[in-house]
Structure formats: structure tokens, C-alpha cells
Amino acid sequence: MAPPDNEEVLWARDLEHAHRGSPALLGVSLGVRQGEILAVTGPRGAGKSTLLDCLSGQLRPDAGEVWFNGVPVHRLAPASVDRLRRERFGWVGETPRLVPELTAWENAALPLLLSGVGGREARRTVSEWLERLDVADCARLRPGALRQAQRQRVALARALAHKPDVLFADEPTAPLHRADRAQVLRTLTTAGRTHAITVVLASHDPEVATLADRCVALEDGRATAAETVEEDGVPCSLSG
Ligand SMILES: Nc1ncnc2c1ncn2[C@@H]1O[C@H](COP(=O)(O)OP(=O)(O)OP(=O)(O)O)[C@@H](O)[C@H]1O
Secondary structure, eight states: OOOSOTTEEEEEEEEEEEETTEEEEEEEEEEEETTOEEEEEOSTTSSHHHHHHHHTTSSOOSEEEEEETTEEGGGOOHHHHHHHHHHTEEEEOSSOOOOTTSOHHHHHHHHHHHTTOOHHHHHHHHHHHHHHTTOGGGTTSOGGGSOHHHHHHHHHHHHHHTOOSEEEEESTTTTSOHHHHHHHHHHHHHHHHHTTOEEEEEESOGGGGGGSSEEEEEETTEEEEEEEOOTTOOOOOSOO
């Protein structure tokens, strides 16, 4: 069955998944509108990462459906999932996985170059993102010479430079100090808003909800609350 609401770029119904017999998702349904910033909150082990993995096609759920723009992600062949993820999705995780032999600029440009964008255009686009993310002066350095916060910003530039339809961010600020955390979160959500990129942002930090349009709270693999965040940034509850 196709998703009922065409405004929802991403739609999931009754998702269930267990890791080696241990249940991680127990019937989660949600929809994300084009350009919306959705926070997925909940304590450690609540199922946030499993949900993002299923939504982004990295994990095939045991049961349930995931649709992206009318495409049944849960039924796609691995090669089609890879293509979807490369061309339409961006991903930033807890640990910035950069190629150690490449400079910050080359790392951030990889998805663009792999998708056939010319060197000059890739250079311009990536330079703009590195500038926006305040790491332009690191462009020629390799990851080993960067601080963790700088590496995470480069990973963010890589995830955003090809202007994905959906950016998935799974605990993107977990390894950062408090000041860096706030700045990276703000940069990420601002980038989403100014470029109409849909953002699905998972974190156990309730502060992320203050930056989102809406919040889904998970607990023990179930959605316990789905709330619209007020303009003054009232966070959604964690317990429903
Ligand atoms: N690869 C795995 N093998 C076995 N169990 C797993 C695996 N990944 C997750 N789990 C279990 O599935 C449940 C949900 O984990 P998940 O990582 O999705 O939650 P989370 O909310 O993202 O937690 P965290 O904030 O700690 O990452 C937890 O009980 C976890 O221990």
C-alpha cells in the first residue's frame, strides 16, 4: 500500500525489528513532511538508531513499510538502496567516518565527485559548505590533524554538499563538548531550513527537540509521544 499523504516525503508504518532476537522496534509509525525537522528522542536503547537505519534503508525491517517519495524503501534491492542513499540521502553519525588519507576538502567532496559533478563545481560547493560550517581553514588538512568537532563539521559538510532530500543525523553531537554541541546542532538545523532539506535527528539529548519542528519520543521500541514543538522551543516529553 502506498502512503496516504503526498506531503510526507518519508513515511513508515508498523515498523518492527529485532537484533538477534532482542526487540528494538515494536510497531513504530511516522511521517515526515518535506523540509520538516523531526527530532527522534528517547533514552539509550530506546530504538532511535534502529529507526533511522530502517528509514534510511541501511536496515531492512523485520516487518512494516518505509516509503520515500512513493518508493518502497523496504522492498528495494540492495543496489537501489545504495543509489538512493548516495543520491537522495545524507548521513551523519556519532563518529565522523572520514577517509584518513584524504584532506577535509576531498572527504567532503567525495559524494559530489562520485555522482559525476565536475571538479570546479564540486570545489565551489564544498568550499561554501566548509566556510558555512566554520572549517574552511581546515580544508587542506587530513582528519588526523583535526579536532573531533572539526571532523564532525567536515562530515556534516559531506552529508550536505550534494543537497540531499533527507539528512539523517544519529547522535551527531554525542562526542562533542557542550559549546561545540550547541553550535553543530544549530548549524545542522539552520542548513536544513535554509536549503529545504528534511532532517531526521536522533538524540537522547532533550535539547535537540527545542530546535526541531516536531518530535517523536521512543521508549523500549515504541513511540510514546509525537508533538509539535511550540515556537518558544518547548521540548517534547520523553515519557509521553
Ligand atoms: N547490532 C545489535 N546487536 C544486538 N542488539 C542491538 C544491536 N543494535 C541495537 N541493539 C539493541 O537494540 C535496542 C535498541 O538499540 P538502538 O541502538 O536502536 O537504540 P538507541 O535509542 O539508538 O540507543 P543509543 O542512544 O544507545 O544508541 C537496544 O536494546 C540495543 O541494545
